[in-house]
Amino acid sequence: MIVETGHYALVLALALALVQSCLPLWGVARRDAQLMAVAPPVAVMQFILIAASFGALTYAHVVSDFSLANVIENSHSLKPMIYKISGVWGNHEGSMLLWVLILALFGALVALFSRAMPDDLKASVLAVQAWLGSAFILFILLTSNPFARVSQPPLEGQDLNPILQDPGLAIHPPMLYIGYVGFSIVFSFAAGALIQGRIDAAWARFVRPWALLAWTFLTMGIAMGSYWAYYTLGWGGFWFWDPVENASLMPWLAGTALLHSIVVMEKRDALKIWTIFLAILAFSLSLLGTFLVRSGVLTSVHAFASDPQRGVFILAILVFFIGGALALFAWRSSALKPGGLFAPISREGALVANNLLLTTACATVFTGTLYPLALEALTGEKISVGAPFFNLTFGPIIAPVFLLMPIGQMLAWKRGDLIGALQRLVFAGVAALAVALIFAAIHGEPVVSIIGTGVATWLIVGSFVEISARIAGRGATFRTAFARAFGLPRSAWGAAFAHAGLGVTLLGLAATGWGVEKITTLKAGDSVDLGPYQVVVQSLETRPGENFKASIAPSKIMRGGVVVASIEPARRFYPSRQMTTTEAGIATLGMGQVYVSLSGENPDGSVDARLYWKPLVAFIWIGALIMAFGGILSLSDRRLRIGVARKARAAAPAAIQAAE
Amino acid sequence: MRIHFALALFALLALPAHAVEPGEALKDPALEARARTISGELRCLVCQNQSIDDSQAALAKDLRLLVRERLSAGDSDDAVKAYLVARYGDFVLLKPPFKTETLLLWGAPFAVLALGALGLVVAARRRRGALIEMTEELSEEEKTRLAELIKEQ
Numbered sequence: 001m002i003v004e005t006g007h008y009a010l011v012l013a014l015a016l017a018l019v020q021s022c023l024p025l026w027g028v029a030r031r032d033a034q035l036m037a038v039a040p041p042v043a044v045m046q047f048i049l050i051a052a053s054f055g056a057l058t059y060a061h062v063v064s065d066f067s068l069a070n071v072i073e074n075s076h077s078l079k080p081m082i083y084k085i086s087g088v089w090g091n092h093e094g095s096m097l098l099w100v101l102i103l104a105l106f107g108a109l110v111a112l113f114s115r116a117m118p119d120d121l122k123a124s125v126l127a128v129q130a131w132l133g134s135a136f137i138l139f140i141l142l143t144s145n146p147f148a149r150v151s152q153p154p155l156e157g158q159d160l161n162p163i164l165q166d167p168g169l170a171i172h173p174p175m176l177y178i179g180y181v182g183f184s185i186v187f188s189f190a191a192g193a194l195i196q197g198r199i200d201a202a203w204a205r206f207v208r209p210w211a212l213l214a215w216t217f218l219t220m221g222i223a224m225g226s227y228w229a230y231y232t233l234g235w236g237g238f239w240f241w242d243p244v245e246n247a248s249l250m251p252w253l254a255g256t257a258l259l260h261s262i263v264v265m266e267k268r269d270a271l272k273i274w275t276i277f278l279a280i281l282a283f284s285l286s287l288l289g290t291f292l293v294r295s296g297v298l299t300s301v302h303a304f305a306s307d308p309q310r311g312v313f314i315l316a317i318l319v320f321f322i323g324g325a326l327a328l329f330a331w332r333s334s335a336l337k338p339g340g341l342f343a344p345i346s347r348e349g350a351l352v353a354n355n356l357l358l359t360t361a362c363a364t365v366f367t368g369t370l371y372p373l374a375l376e377a378l379t380g381e382k383i384s385v386g387a388p389f390f391n392l393t394f395g396p397i398i399a400p401v402f403l404l405m406p407i408g409q410m411l412a413w414k415r416g417d418l419i420g421a422l423q424r425l426v427f428a429g430v431a432a433l434a435v436a437l438i439f440a441a442i443h444g445e446p447v448v449s450i451i452g453t454g455v456a457t458w459l460i461v462g463s464f465v466e467i468s469a470r471i472a473g474r475g476a477t478f479r480t481a482f483a484r485a486f487g488l489p490r491s492a493w494g495a496a497f498a499h500a501g502l503g504v505t506l507l508g509l510a511a512t513g514w515g516v517e518k519i520t521t522l523k524a525g526d527s528v529d530l531g532p533y534q535v536v537v538q539s540l541e542t543r544p545g546e547n548f549k550a551s552i553a554p555s556k557i558m559r560g561g562v563v564v565a566s567i568e569p570a571r572r573f574y575p576s577r578q579m580t581t582t583e584a585g586i587a588t589l590g591m592g593q594v595y596v597s598l599s600g601e602n603p604d605g606s607v608d609a610r611l612y613w614k615p616l617v618a619f620i621w622i623g624a625l626i627m628a629f630g631g632i633l634s635l636s637d638r639r640l641r642i643g644v645a646r647k648a649r650a651a652a653p654a655a656i657q658a659a660e
Numbered sequence: 661m662r663i664h665f666a667l668a669l670f671a672l673l674a675l676p677a678h679a680v681e682p683g684e685a686l687k688d689p690a691l692e693a694r695a696r697t698i699s700g701e702l703r704c705l706v707c708q709n710q711s712i713d714d715s716q717a718a719l720a721k722d723l724r725l726l727v728r729e730r731l732s733a734g735d736s737d738d739a740v741k742a743y744l745v746a747r748y749g750d751f752v753l754l755k756p757p758f759k760t761e762t763l764l765l766w767g768a769p770f771a772v773l774a775l776g777a778l779g780l781v782v783a784a785r786r787r788r789g790a791l792i793e794m795t796e797e798l799s800e801e802e803k804t805r806l807a808e809l810i811k812e813q
Contacts, residue, residue: 235714242709344784356776364769371765381761384703386711386754393769519685599716 003068006056007147010097013049013104014137016042020107020130024123028196036123040111043126046133047108050101057097057146058088067153070094070146076159076576078547086170087160092294092310093146095173099290100136102177106185106210107133117206124192125185132184135317143310159576162548168228172221176248179218180286183251185210186258187283190276191325194332199276204266207279209635211262215255216631222248223624234582234597236517236612238620241390246369247289253362254282257355264351268340268413271348273333274355280329284322285362291318292369343415350408350416354401361397368393402455402506405499406462428465432458443514443615452510459503463496494634498627505623508591511616518611521602522553531613533594534558540607548572550583553607557587557594564589569596569609591618684721686728695728698740702727703754711754 020042027035060068061084064077074091075084089095107129114122140146189207193199225248230238239245258278264271295311342348368385376382406428410421436454443449470492471484516531527536538554550570557565569585584597592615599608686692699713704720712720712727723744730740744752756762798806 237714240709352780356773356780360769360773360776363772367765367768371762371768375761375765379761382749382751383756383762384709384751384754385756385765386701386703386709388701388755389765392755393766397769397773 002056003060003065003147003149006053006059007145009049009056010053010137010141010147013046013053013100014134014141016046016049017104017130017133017137020046021127021134024127025195028120028123028127031120033119036119039123039126039130043104043107043111043130046130047101047104050097050104050137054088054097054101057094058085061085061088064157066155066157067149068146069148069150072150072154072157074160075157076547077156078576079160079165080546082167082170083160083165086173087164089173090160090164090169093140093144095177096136096140096144097146098174098177099181100133100140102181103129103133103136103184106182107188110185110210114206121192121196121198121203121206124195125188128188128191128195129185132188132321135320139310139313139317143313159547159574162572162574162577162579162581163232165547165574165581166228166232168224168232172224172228175217175224176221179214179216179221179255180248180251180289182210182214182217183255183283183286186214186255186279187321187325190279191328194276194325194328197332197335199272199336201266201269204262204275208259208262208266211255211258211279211282212631212635215252215259216628216635218248218252218255219624219631220628222252223621223628226624227621231584231586232582234584234599235610236515236584236595236597236614241368241387243369244289244293246365247285247292250285250362250365250369251282251289253358253365254278254285257358257362258282260351260354260358264348268342268348270340270342271352271355272336276333276336277329278355278359280322280325284318284325285366287314287318287321291315340414342413345411345418346416347408347411347413350404350411353404354408357397357401357404361394361401364393364397365390399455402459402502405459405502406465409463409466409495409499424469425462425465428458428461431461446513449510449513452513453507456503456507456510459506460500463499463503467492467496490637491634494630494632494637496630497633498630501623501626501628501630503623504619504626505621508616508619508621508623511592511619512614514615515617516613520609520611521606522609523606527558528611530594530611531615532559533564533589533613535594535596535611540605545572547576548574551598551601551607553585553596553598553609555585555596557589565594567594567596569598571598571600588618591616591622593617684724684728686732691728691731694737695724695731698727698731698737699724701741701754702744703752705748705752709754 020039023035023042024039027033027038057070059065060071061075062081064071064075064084066072066075070091070093074087074094079087083090087094089098107126110117110122110125110129117125186207189203189210193203222245225245226238229240230236258275258281261271261275261278265275291311291314295308295314340348368389372383372385406425407418407421410416410424411418432454435457436450439453440450467488470488471481518528518530520528522528522537522540524537524539527534534557536556536558538556540551540553543550543552550572552568552570554568555566556563557567565587567585567587570583572581572583573579574581582597582599584595586596587594592613595612595614597610599610601607686695696713700711702712702723704710704712704715704717704723706717706719707715710720712723726744727740730743735743741753745757750757756765758766
């Protein structure tokens with residue numbers, strides 16, 4: 001009964017979404033406040049209904065209701081509870097339900113927290129969001145119903161794919177989806193504003209927190225996915241330029257560009273057309289990713305895509321929304337007047353350069369991901385586009401971003417002083433050189449890694465130069481500096497942290513060049529030298545788990561004869577699916593990691609293993625977390641909290657002035 | 661989206677073979693290093709965008725051994741790749757060759773960058789007219805007035 005209620009709630013949500021699609025827009029056209037006022041409560045109710053529906057599916061998974069096809073295919077009564085819950089979105093139908101849940105969540109959040117927004121804009125935005133909701137709920141109900149029952153329930157389920165039985169599944173998809181789908185509200189803002197025909201700096205202020213929120217979660221989601229792949233796939237890689245990864249990277253690049261152009265639009269009333277275009281683009285790329293992953297066009301071994309009907313349905317949604325938004329854009333954008341003027345060397349100019357490079361990088365990923373598909377469709381010829389291609393094209397395009405970033409931050413609005421900016425960055429330059437030389441002295445080649453550490457330091461130090469000048473500038477005592485630091489807008493701190501985070505990630509990436517790799521067979525008592533460490537295998541044993549059997553090689557990690565850590569690399573065998581997974585043994589030492597992964601057993605009882613020493617590798621993901629922290633810091637800025645009246649802060653008027 | 665990638669991989673992990681195995685390595689470290697580099701650039705044909713160096717599929721193992729066999733026989737790096745392309749087509753190369761069909765692929769990133777930059781230059785030219793007001797020197801009259809004002813202080 002609970003399951004049927006969930007199904008029914010989803011149908012009701014569709015009905016509400018349709019109401020929300022039409023009435024508010026009618027109200028906007030007729031300037032009828034009552035009709036416009038329909039949107040917010042309906043948006044909240046729609047979210048509640050989808051949440052109920054999602055709750056019903058979760059319930060079915062938790063109690064292992066094997067009369068549901070979705071539960072049979074993805075669950076098992078012995079599966080640990082955390083995977084029973086996260087297994088809800090570990091499959092196509094459930095993850096689509098999560099998709100629409102987040103879509104409705106953003107609609108509800110706008111309905112509840114955007115009090116200061118003009119009613120007509122709010123009505124238009126919520127209406128567009130409801131079109132998206134209607135399309136995807138319809139998609140679920142018609143092609144991917146998670147509530148389908150079977151007539152003869154089996155006693156036991158087929159279990160969740162063992163690779164997905166990992167804490168990563170509990171965190172990664174929800175975060176990624178909040179980011180990915182979060183851009184839908186930015187899209188709705190753009191389409192709503194285009195329908196209204198009123199696009200100004202105020203619009204930029206309303207949309208910025210939502211773009212920041214989506215970006216922050218997308219950043220964390222991608223980083224989390226990368227770390228999951230790193231520890232679970234067993235060869236120590238963390239980014240593969242896989243089409244599915246690219247599908248999440250593209251909205252991230254477009255979203256990053258958007259965050260920067262919104263700033264220009266908000267402060268200087270410039271780049272309006274471009275910002276609207278990016279707002280449409282970011283979510284269009286999310287839609288494209290959804291299509292690529294679920295339509296089956298990418299590859300034949302893809303387990304998610306069996307039904308071509310789904311692909312055609314999503315393609316129709318894709319064409320309708322992207323095509324519709326672009327048509328609206330073409331129709332309305334010519335009426336937009338370019339705003340504030342600026343010289344090429346200025347903060348605006350730097351942000352334009354940022355946008356040019358980020359969108360080019362995005363276009364590169366787009367081409368590399370879709371070209372093989374297009375070529376095969378047109379000529380029948382099959383080619384592969386892999387990591388070497390992206391390293392050769394994406395690399396040189398993104399590198400100038402790193403070099404220019406600190407400089408851009410030092411330039412004034414309207415017209416900047418390049419020489420002055422460079423002079424103020426001398427310290428960052430010296431620090432970069434010093435760090436690069438230190439790494440060169442310790443580790444030596446490869447040269448790329450040495451340069452990488454230098455550039456990373458340039459980024460990290462450069463990100464804080466401007467802030468520290470504002471704090472410790474003229475006439476600073478300890479007390480005033482402290483007060484100024486607190487008086488600075490949080491968004492300034494957020495930007496500094498986000499930029500520095502990128503530098504930290506770059507440092508981790510650069511250090512991969514100094515990694516050590518050993519591929520060997522291990523027996524109990526073996527010792528393997530690995531950079532500064534020795535890995536000593538204690539024993540080889542088997543151990544039962546809840547729903548698997550593990551072969552483990554407990555090992556000690558020694559340095560200079562002292563045990564510094566112990567690890568348990570394992571291979572798990574899941575009888576229900578007759579599958580084996582690899583659980584790497586990882587010890588984080590400093591910021592580096594010793595990584596041991598077992599690849600198989602030999603007849604003589606020894607095991608094949610890959611062992612790595614990866615110096616500073618943790619920085620790759622810590623950097624991403626710092627970036628996300630910067631996003632959160634920026635979100636907490638009072639100026640972004642819509643409706644909060646701006647009060648002068650007595651504590652640090654000078655700092656505030658400098659910030660404006 | 662990681663799950664879907666993982667899903668794609670699960671088919672491979674079910675196979676009873678492993679990525680680069682200890683027994684495969686060549687005795688000569690220089691030759692083995694070349695083999696590793698080449699392996700990193702060759703696609704495991706039954707996998708999704710994985711190199712044969714990373715893949716655990718049985719086919720990847722066969723290809724790794726084949727690469728080492730050719731290298732031991734004295735082939736150059738390019739000859740080994742050419743040998744595999746002759747058998748499996750360009751599909752086996754993770755770095756697509758530069759030719760007519762891939763012109764657009766290799767050219768697109770730089771074309772986008774060039775077009776974007778061109779567009780910006782044109783836009784900047786158009787703005788320059790308006791900017792002149794901002795950048796113009798003070799006239800003589802304004803300069804004397806400014807000097808007076810400063811004196812008054």
